[in-house]
Amino acid sequence: MTASKTLEGAIAVTRFGLGAKPGEMTEAADDPHGWLKAQITRDGAEQPQGNLPGSVERFQSFIGYQTGLAPIRRQRKAPMTVSMAGEDEAMQQHAADQLKEERRAALQPLLEGVRDEIFARTRLAAATSQSFRERWTLFWANHFTVSTSKLQASVLVGPFEREAIRPHVFGRFEDMLVASSTHPGMLLYLDQARSAGPNSLGGLYRKMGLNENLAREIMELHTVGADAGYTQGDVTEFARALTGYSIGYKNDPPDEQGRFLYRPQLHEPGARTVMGRRYEQSGQDQARAIFADLAASPKTAEHLAKKLAIHFVADDPPRALVAKLRDAYLRSNGDLAEVAHSLIEAPECWSPEARKFKTPYEFVVSGYRAAGAEPSDPAKEVVQPLTFLGQRPFAAPQPNGWSDVAADWAAPDALVKRLTWATKFSAYYAPNDGAPVDVAAATLGDRMSAALKTAMARAETRFEAFSILLMSPEFQRR
């Protein structure tokens, strides 16, 4: 095996993958490109395992929660009876607290469902032998962010990723765009489900109206990008075309609840013009035609190529790499498997210098992989630490998802928090066998520096050595 092969193996598992599990460094070094390419599969990503209900079931639980709340709300609004009015304030406060408590209890099962999703997904990332496939998937899941920051959408964050993103990660981008834009999770998160054209039946007779949130974010975040030169008029026109894209609610037949539902009575009649193109189609075909044009746009190719290059290689990525990814996208009509191949083949991705700084999720996942372990307690090992480190899964604060650049994650306080987690984690998970320097070699391969090697040899305990390994520049970067 040549020296360059072992370094390329280390780059494959740490920069393209999610960090080395014991033994993985050797496997990948045989044929680093082949190791990565074997993970590109037409059937998409792996699916997290566990008791994970789909969006229909989850949405029905949410309806159940809302229906259960109605009597609680009525109780709160009910005028006080004569005898109640005579009670002192403490009694009233007690009643209010009790209502709040009931509300919290009703919400509990819904929140536990989100926790189960976070746990299952993190275990998959820690355990998988297909960690390039999973990293690629996490990129697209973040690109199409649906967040728990909005209660209605929060019950659907896991189903959204499993149903709209994972099956399409090595398929056509347009298919993923359509799957995302017609999934109840996205339709609720970006307020599309109740948007109505002013001249639709809903607009004319039920005082419903337009909401442009999804239209704007599809253009700005999901496809052509903010600098593509579109105007407010384009956003409004696209929003009109999207009217009618909705979901089945509790008053719809049970087999429609929690699914995409096109409502013709909300659709704005007439042709639309978006970014200079006229769309004569009627009904839901109109927005579909716009999706197709957005997906095929060179601006989208450029936007996605740049984001991918930033994710995999550097915050300020080589222009030649961006151009290669863009061309692969355009040449293949947006085939993401082809884009993944061109990423692997680009020499710019294999430079020895590790320029990317791990996000907290990548850091924790790669810690488990280095220890050859998987988390076993959903709250204590996954949700709490990731919240503490500033990246609770499925909870990005804004629709542009989590930042992918070091400036956002390497704040002074963030490094102290990483050290805090690393020492706690090492106390339980520092490998018990093998010299620390061998553990470091299995984790970083040829990327280990002489300084780290010395530090491993000098460490007084396995715990200390593993903490230092996790906090080393080589491990923090990829």
Next chain:
Amino acid sequence: MTQDNAFSRRAALKLGASLGVTFLASPALGAAEAKRKLVVIICRGAMDGLSVSPPIGDANYYALRGPIAIPADAALKLDGDFALHPKLAGIYALTQAGQARIAPAVAIPERIRSHFEAQDLLESGGDHLYATTTGWLNRALSVQSGGVTALAVGAQEPLILRGPSPIQSWSPGGKVTQDMARISTVLQDLYASDPMLSRAFASGMQTEAMAETFSGDGTMNAPVQPQRAAHDYAVTTAKFLTQAGGPSIAVLSLDGYDTHAGQGAVNGQLANHLRNLDDVVNGLHDGLGDSWSNTAIIAVTEFGRTAHINGTGGTDHGTASTMILAGGALRRGGIIGDWPTLADTKLFENRDLAPTLDVRQVFKGVLRDHMGLEARALDETVFPGSSAAPALNGLIA
């Protein structure tokens, strides 16, 4: 983002000397500016100015907003034209004491309706998008003589504080154990070849050590009542600001202001987030104690929301919004800037409240009169290309 490596290394060496043992105060500041405190609160998601400070005297307000307008009898009246949202009771009390004011129609210099681009421009302080990649408050530190430092509160470092000057950052929940202190000395060696990590880590450990000097009173722990978290974080922020040798400037971020649907009025989604904002200002007031009289607070958002209610009980991305100033250092006064009105013909692009004041004019007025920055540095370095947007007079007592 590129870093000034030479500078980083120097800063790291300086900070490293005091690492992980006890907090050593920086050289005595002495200068009056060091006692001056500035807190910037960034309300992310486009906060609706027409709900923050409802223009109860504007003939068009209630027609435009319908059910999400704040009723005049529920609003907290400032004068015949403006009121504050009822959840801003603490800030309202400050206005009555001459220690808070509103600027009801401010905007960033470029007309943008993307949250992320607008936040970039608000925080970078450029005259147009992507003109600069560092934050204006960091550049303000770099032209400040007298060793003033800044603290970012929260897990992430906001753009407004990024740049050549080293800053501190802190969020609750850390505690430096003996293990961590020992390991940190090894890490400092390993980070010698990585300026970004070296500088950030040294600063983080130093700030955590400082936090531990006032951790005895329980405010560092998880708040007992989660709903008061905003208040408690603000109290802790205030403690940093009042430590000897502590930072003079702090930045906090609040989010959740993107109310496209079901915005609510007196109560509801937006009202809850406004209560958070009020809690933060109250917490700063409570925590700063005597230093309150030397403090200026700016609460600002990236842009406002559409003048008209949208089809889903909310509002979409607009243009001008309200900025709130508070603090004992303010000069007593009324509304800041002109009111363009909500008349049809006055709306920007027929849909948004039109701006009458550039956010940079307010920032510059505060930096000049409160923090002692010179006009030329403000025009050229802190807000490059902003000489046409002059500092506003009369904000600071």
